[in-house]
Amino acid sequence: MSRVLSPRVLPAFLPWPASRVCNRCHPASSVAVRWQSGLSRLAICLGFFVAALGISEGPASADDLLVDRGRQVEGLWVYPSLSEPSRWRYVPDHAELSRDDQGRPLFSLTFYISERTAEEENGSATSIVEAEGGGLLHFIVQYRTDPEQVEAAQAALRELTGDDEAEIVGSVLFDDGRYSVVTSIVDEAGQGERPLLMAQRPAPLMEGNRLPITAQLSAEQASMLLGSLQTATPDLSVVFEMTFSGLSQAFDAAMVVDWEKTRDALRASAGGSVYFVSADVEAVIDEAMQNGGIELRVNGEDAAMESLVEMVHARALDMMFAPIEVDEVPEEQRGDLLDALAGVVGRDGALSSGNTTGFGVHMGYRVKELRSEGETRLSFNKRARVERRAVLTVNLGEAAGLSTEDPETVQYVSTVDPATQLRRVYVSVDGDLERELGGFINAVTVTLRKDHPGNRETVKELIVRPETEERGSVHGPLTYSNVEREDEQSWLTYRYKTDWSFQGGGRFRSDWHPTEAAMITLTAPYHRHDVYVEGETDPLIDAGVRAVITEVVADFFGERQSERRIIRPDRPGETLAVDPITLTLPSGDFSYDWTITWAMDDGTRRKRSGHDDLGFLFVDELPPGPGDSEDDHAADDTAATQQEEN
Template identity: 35%
Template sequence: MRNRTRLTNKILPAMLWFLVGCPFGGKYLMAQQIQIDRGIRVNDLWCFPTLEDSLVYRYLPNDARLGLDKHGAPQFSMIRYVDNANASTTNGASIGQASGGSVLHFTVLYETEKSKITKAETALKQKLGNNSLRLSGPIIFKEGRYSLVSSVLNRNNNSVERSILAIGKAPVVEGSWVPLSFELTPEQSKILLESFKMTTPDISLVFDMAFEGITDAFQADMTVDWSAIKRGQHYRAGGSAYFIGADVEAQVAEMVRNNSIKLTTTGQDANIESLISKLYDRIVQLLYDPVEPEKMMDEEQMSGVISQLLDPASGLLASRNTTGFGLFAGFKYKDIQSEGKSVMHFNARSVNKKHHLITFNIGNFYKHYGDKTNHFKTISLEDPDFQQREIRVGIDGDLAGEFDKMINSVTVNLQKVHQSGDTTMRELVVRKSDLVNGEALRLIYGSVNDQNRSNWLSYQVKTKWHFSGGYGEYETPWQDHTSAMINLFAPFERRNIQLLGDINALADIKAIVVKVNYSFFGQNRSFQQVIRPGENLTDKSFQLITPVDEFEYNYTIHWIKSDGHQLKKTGKDSFGLLFLDELPEITIQSHNNN
């Protein structure tokens, strides 16, 4: 990098000397200067003699076309995209409107066909009667801007109208490409696509190119009345007013008509319009500051520009020359401090700037390329690689109340084995606070080379329940799911065991002891009730918390007699009814209540 820098430091001064200082370089630059007042239009080309050699002419490029890639194919693409994820329906309709739009990209260059140049050179020789004339090449423009014009939908009144879609600086050398890329709404995309199908589509590019040349010698005086200019309607708007080139052209013409700017000339050329063109740069420099047009142009001004570009007969955009007031130049008035009048004298040749318009229409491009997917294509934004699956976690209504009684938390684990073999693991802990705060409970997994979209919907889930009150924990095995919702139901249920019978009719029984035990996810749970004659059995029922669908429990009933002997009965039950007045026949002698 240091060697490259040293080399550049040596080459750059030499190049500057070559272009400016050395005789050959200076001659090359002088050859670029044209005699701008002596242009001749032949074979649809404007040709201007050079200042250095009047037998050498240069032409203004006036044709534009689509750029081509290395294979000769047009550099054009219109991708319409549909976002079905954000589709909307109205009035309960089952078919809705998806969001989306389109991205339009193409390149345009301006150049002149060799055959046209050859024919123009021949016509120039014949017209001027001199076979020594030579058309040596294109004029290199001083500066330029481009503007893309097409019809779009006006959302304010639902009308279709021409609008400037893009504006920017254009290259000054013939053969340079202008790349264009911008986005359209779904409505604009539809209008543009239908326009492409027409013979002359409503999409055009306009190049507003400025070029300079040396005028013929002229003598003129220009008197500027600063007080009259300040009294003008446009100037009173001050720095808040911005103007495009067409506005400035009209304002200067008005200043000349009302003598705010007075031009007088002597000699053969007494044409005021020609004189204004010659002195345009001086007038603009005196009164206006340049402004980037894309920063200040409003819709009304854009419409005014477009109307100037339309051919009155066809209604289409057409190439034409301007006097020097560029369409896409932007200006604002200077803060003028001068008073009274100023007189300026001109008595020589001067550098004059003019503008040249080159227009391009896309033509019947769709007829030849409309079926080519590398030029026109509609895609869905539902790219599988960018999709993600959201699994909502729902809480059963009965379960919500258990967070106050039985449950500390629930851990939900999701496992997704992708088609590639990779595994995505997700975990969600559900607490009572999540329910109170209304938190969205969800688990998300993405797509990892999952080409089989049906299988992509499948996943596995297991849950781990953390119980309060010494009930421990319970973990489910992995279970297959495809639904977009995981509903959490309590893995247990509350069951009442009723004690029935007429215990007062039992002779010589002073107490009954009932024991119940069962397995709660591997843990043994047991409860006991003691009933004495005269007590209400309704208050002596059991409430068990058992795993779902596991109804069976073990029970033992002891009837204790007054003499200390016991009657005992054991068994299993799943109905939730124990009868205490059905005494067994076996008597056990005992001195305790066990």
């Protein structure tokens, strides 16, 4: 018996950085980005949630986890291995403020004072003036799990499963991770009513790795933060959102997309917007399910309906939207997106209520061009790779053991002679990029340029190569002086650019970027885009197709790349569940050229090509061949139109 379901939709989420060091934290470890002016209110308790994100089809590996068979024991979520069911892996339990060898929290708030004369203050002689200054915030966080908890979970797991060989062998292996810092001290309008997204940055992928965070504050912000730190739940929280993957079970079900109704749902929910946050994406998919644009058709009864619904949401997300970094959004539209992201973590937002989402805490999205026509049917009758998210949150309150009376935690310093100051700028490589150096990336050249008064300039260069890169290391510093005694604000400002050399000859040179950050974080100027080959083998066999050859070609900074897949529908057991074609494209670009060639049993060939960014190629819709009837031609013309629109 076949049932058509309109599943309910799940909830939504969100994230910040800055510059300098503390006495207990090595300066070369600082991940530094300028703290935006304005901060906002969020009291987040320690917590952890896991939610499905997306799916992709592909072969299983020996280390794959069975994500539908997870158990929660002693407060830990654990998942069994596909190849060795007695071997389990756990999801890290919590995030926390790191500590030194004496158990002291690695946290410092330094107030600095810049002296000014009476004449500089108001042009008159007076004996007392107010000094200018600010604050430097530096702290280190990590996520981890207590070994005692793992041991207790293993004992409970053996009792629960009846398997005396059950063993928890370690943490899950994260594929990706992001962190965000959210606070609520003062926004630019002075309202202090909503949290601000302070950063979205890559997080360490290995449990126990420490993440240093630095921020430069105004004097007012530093004072307000100090007051907030004296409360039980100060306005300073760090959220880790980590992604891992495993295999789901197969379902006797299919997803049917009516493209016209889906576009109607998008127009109804989006208006004229191109950029979305996770909550908006959910609204679009929910509307598409309500108006019949997306249907889930299930044969018989399926007990694992929640997993099936999550897969439908993930596939709909892949077909309609592409994830995008805030930095990739045009400046004139970036403010609206940041406001929308910040709203998700407000007092009434999804994060404040403890909800999780399949679409990500940190994510912004760009709408794809939906040019397909008619209906598309996607089957779930085979195992699929499913992504899961672990959200780990720490609030730097009493639980972190901070004491504002400790001179190592709160310090006051005075800047003396600016001419003796030397600015140090470090270069860090995010976790994903570390794995690419020496493989896809030959080297990255970072050039710093500082313009001084009197038309003097300082130019420094640093090359990041595989032989200079060590996991977790920070490069540099690149330095410049302040002999001209510039005011501190202008002296901190410099420009930098990056020059990327890729294997195969590709090259990318960025524009000059002005910044005040003490850390330049290298992030890849490219992304991976999967193109899935979809269709049914029976129509191909009936049409006399011996083989289907799909080829995708794309531009990568002046170099052409191509990938090919061959399918033999007449082979026993042959399916279209081949690995996706993975393209490496410049950031913000999802387009490619495609060609599908059908080799027929009679020796003839049929071919169709086009340009697209959808991420799906449907190969069971053949173009008309010689000798087809008028009805066949009409049907094939319709199929051709649909494929061209793709």
